[in-house]
Amino acid sequence: MNNLRKKIYISHANPEDNIFSRWLSLKLMSFGYEVWSDVIQLELGVDFWRTFENEIRNNTKRFLFVASWAVKQKDNALRELAVAEDTRKSMNDNDPDKAKFMIAVRYTPDLPFGKIDPVLIRTNAADFSHGWAQGLAQVLEQFDKDGITRREDGNFERVKKWWNSVYSSNNSIQSQRELYSSNWFPIKRLPEFLRVYRYRARKKLEQADIIDVYPAARMFKNSIVTFASMEEVNRLLKTLDGEVVDNVTLIPVNGIISNNHETRFMSNKETRNILIELINKAWVQFFSRAGLNKYDMANGRVCHWIPLSDHETPHEGKGQLIGVQKYKHWHFGISGSTKLYPFPAISVRSHIVFTYDGRTIIEGTAIQHRSRRRQGRSWWNAHWRDKLKCMISLVSSGEGDLSIPVGEREFLVVGTTSTQFTSEVSYLSPDHEALLAQDLTESEWDDVEPDENEEE
Incomplete structure (x- = not known):
């Protein structure tokens, strides 16, 4: 094999896989390997194909x-893959590098290599789908076994040069205070009591499916747990021709939050989990009644998003909540989960969902995933922050706090300004235009967390 061959060439989908490919390129460079990748080396205006083929x-x-x-x-x-296969075939059969020349990087789970190109079926593979660090360790180990040339001191100057081309050359920690916004919206007021009503006709109530539509209620053993009054609960039960309730156990909400509640039939952990579930349910019902569409996500969360109006698109610029991606519509959405520690709050997560007609979610997680990465990669912190603010403002009609009913006369109040933190230092943001300029556009134009309904 040509002894002048020293580079690690990284081929990928541009711009969809640029983030991963950039990370892999810089990691390999920092370990001293000479890397060629379009997201690192290629300059605008050059003959792309001639450069690819020569490398x-x-x-x-x-x-x-x-x-x-x-x-x-x-x-x-x-095309790069085809040239690589042609190059491999042209090598001498006695060349030890021939069988190892091509490596397929498994980047997406459950994607058979043969689905991309038959060439990849018989190609060496490195698995990054269970963690980038694990995949990198596997590649480094193989390169070390193969004796691939690298600089022992790392290629830090190359990495630094690229970094400075994207980040300001004087980018460093700045000695000035800066205010940061979180995605935690404080719960300013909760009902005073959680009410537990003994009810023996549990099966009849469950069969009526009434618990799912009743504001913030759920069954616990042979009891109904809710914030609602006895009068309200009995009015509901009479419509089912079931038993009415005539006694109630009051559990102070403040005691639940401070871990000071314990009864013989319900532990503090159980009451905390129920309290979280009821607040989450009330949040979902509130946004559904506000006219937002609902999307049940795989992790059990419910995302609310704004359907396309026949007359207007909510907001513009960084606060735009609906837009177009090729032949699809993207919609900004949010989901909420309750936190009780260190203070009661709703943690609001941001999402992007896609439709063809502006009203019906596109079926298929693969399409949603690919489209989400394309759209979200051009949004920076300011975009996500402003869209979240606009969504909350839209639902509250700009009139201050969200007053969420959990019964006819019971409400929980959520602030519309998220919790903010002050840092004594700041930093210069990256040159976003320089970063995006490296992401060559072949086409037009991004949640795994544990279940938060249960506390540890």
């Missing part, structure tokens, strides 16, 4: 192909 045929020691759902639609990446 693969003459300078590449190992060809890494980042496999993802997006790469199947990328002509450039598939």
